[in-house]
Amino acid sequence: MKKTIAVMALSALFAMPIAAQAQQAVTPATGTPTKMKAATTQGDFVTMAVSSNMFEIESSRLALEKSQNAEVKRFAQKMIDDHTQAGANLEAALAAGPKSEIPTRLDPKHERMLEELRAASGAQFNALYLQQQLAAHDEAVGLFQGYSMNGEAGPVKEFAAQTLPTLEMHRTMLGKVSAS
Template identity: 35%
Template sequence: MISLSKQVAMLSLAGAMAFSGALYAQADSAAMAAGGDAQFVVKASAAGDTEVIASRLAAANAQSAKVKTFAATMVRDHTAANDKLRTIAQKNGFTMAGAATVEQQPDLMKLQSLHGADFDKAYTAMMQKDHQDAVALFNNESSSGQNAALKTFAAQTLPTLQHHLSMAQAL
């Protein structure tokens, strides 16, 4: 049986994810209309938020010390990257997603219900896929973006994302 405090936490996350999904869809629609760099900002910020949310769940639900250490690195690095991206976005008039991706909300809900080795397996798979996608996204922006600040940000962040992918694959 799930404790009352855990039920409240799960309902809070579910409500936040539903609200954030609406925010993401609104930001993504505006970015699609603007194209290129604006879409990169939405996708990159949403991906960073997803990594942070999933990795905070790992602090409570993971069994493996390696997974917990990796998760702490993800929270630190993706929070810092999103802070840098936020500064660039604000200076250049781009809108951040402000939420996890709509596509990943079911994965986050699944992670919330898992514990121990089951959590570790699902979280590791999610981190591998997410970082493959992030490497592709940042590689594309660093080579094809129009905004110089975003191109520089993507190029500077890319090695960290590649390292995260290697770390996730080694878990």
């Protein structure tokens, strides 16, 4: 047993530098680390963040309509309020710095998730809504964390850093709502 724990600890220790290298691409000619596109370009960040935000709002509006669970409805209202504010904050950040195009539609993945949610009802709806919210928040936390650490300096990067704690709080709330 002790040997197994020691092997797992050593594996984790040796895996950390490999994981850190995977987070950075290296320019072959210079060996200089470059930032990964998905986590660092403002346009990509804005596109992904806006689709995620729209999904959170639209799916939560569905939860207010379809759920009979008071905790789910309370959580859904919090999502609508916080993500509506986040959208306004992102627009303000974009107005203060370099412009990026703001999508007006969900990306195909979020659209499929919303369609699945529209088709669900009752307890199945609640379970699917909470499951999708957890997946969406896990993805959003990763996106915002990556951009706040590695993104282009400016108002959008500051927005990502300021919004990240709210997204992490939503994930914690999800655990409590799912448990109830």
